[in-house]
């Protein structure tokens with residue numbers, strides 16, 4: 014997470030809608046039952062995903078990197094009655110936890126949870142059929158995911174990419190020599206900014222989210 018002033022952070026946290034009760038419970042259980050709970054989306058980011066999904070009202074959402082399903086449920090809040098979210102994670106160890114909360118969610122039937130490597134699973138999704146995508150899996154594959162999701166998005170579709178500021182390391186000169194993820198994310202950010210097939214902007218929220226629109 015990038016450093017913002019604690020006063021600003023506290024102010025922002027006090028001026029955002031509260032997460033639904035199911036999500037508070039999922040957050041607590043994620044911290045109790047997983048070894049890397051920090052991977053869960055924060056409450057503030059979750060409310061951003063929810064409001065964007067509600068504004069866009071996407072019929073088809075794709076999420077790469079389910080983890081415990083927190084962001085899945087936030088995005089699903091914005092699905093119309095005939096909408097669906099396909100969420101993909103290669104790790105089956107947390108499937109029980111995801112399913113427990115997905116089954117409790119009022120629109121459980123709209124969640125298509127797939128356990129597979131995202132690189133492989135993306136090949137099963139129809140081109141130009143996706144309205145909104147959230148990329149939040151392995152950073153090394155971001156350039157691949159970007160290209161693949163661009164094919165799957167309909168023109169005018171939206172892509173959100175998480176962790177693009179990578180704790181602020183992408184802005185530092187020497188960091189890319191120490192850490193492969195920093196190098197990839199630095200190159201990824203340059204690549205997206207220059208890509209004429211999309212319009213994009215980095216939102217400095219938490220660890221940085223790029224908001225991308227396919228032209």
Ligand SMILES: C[S@@+](CC[C@H](N)C(=O)[O-])C[C@H]1O[C@@H](n2cnc3c(N)ncnc32)[C@H](O)[C@@H]1O
Nearest residue numbers: 052053054078080084102103104130131150151
């Ligand atoms: C940062 S967590 C996702 C957090 C989640 N989106 C949220 O907001 O709470 C990243 C997840 O990506 C998954 N992942 C990593 N590499 C993957 C791959 N190649 N295919 C599918 N999932 C992958 C990991 O198992 C992990 O659960």
